[in-house]
Amino acid sequence: ELENSFEQDYEYYRFPIIFHQYDGKYLRDFLDLGDPPVYLVSNRVIELLRENTITGWKNYPISLFDKKGNVIEGYSGFSVVGKGGKFTQFWDYGYVVESNKSYVKSRKIYDISQWDGSDIFLVHDYIVITGRVMKLMKSIKVTAVEYERLSDDTDIIGEPLFSLKF
Numbered sequence: 001e002l003e004n005s006f007e008q009d010y011e012y013y014r015f016p017i018i019f020h021q022y023d024g025k026y027l028r029d030f031l032d033l034g035d036p037p038v039y040l041v042s043n044r045v046i047e048l049l050r051e052n053t054i055t056g057w058k059n060y061p062i063s064l065f066d067k068k069g070n071v072i073e074g075y076s077g078f079s080v081v082g083k084g085g086k087f088t089q090f091w092d093y094g095y096v097v098e099s100n101k102s103y104v105k106s107r108k109i110y111d112i113s114q115w116d117g118s119d120i121f122l123v124h125d126y127i128v129i130t131g132r133v134m135k136l137m138k139s140i141k142v143t144a145v146e147y148e149r150l151s152d153d154t155d156i157i158g159e160p161l162f163s164l165k166f
Helices: 043-051 133-138
Strands: 016-018 030-032 037-043 057-060 062-065 076-080 090-098 100-111 120-123 126-129 144-150 152-156 162-166
Touching: 037 043, 043 100, 043 133, 076 090, 076 120, 076 162, 126 133
Parallel strands: 016 062, 100 152
Antiparallel strands: 030 037, 037 076, 057 076, 090 100, 120 126, 126 162, 144 162
């Protein structure tokens, strides 16, 4: 069984790793396979990352089959290997009531000195990208990702970064 693919050495796996589509109609650039976090990415994104010498990721060979057992071409497994450390602190900053629901809003604090300098990296459980990567991905209209400025809910000591949501 494939474990969390965020930080894999892959030395114990046989390739290609086989995946089967169980639901969904549309194939997009990023496919989130759930828990544990395993991502498949289209070859056009892999080419974009390679052509622009983006760091902090690696890919691995897969075989992907649709619901009928037909091969789906054009995807690779995707891992984030760039290191960003952890949030140093979480703190609450307010009580919010919306649509009869209430919750405590909180912010995180991140010290960028933990970052290894990769273009794509992990901070806690967030996949974080630099502004350069975000612009490249937007330029080819990468599907199935949302960009969120990390500083919207995090106090960052250093330059602005963006997190990806799948």
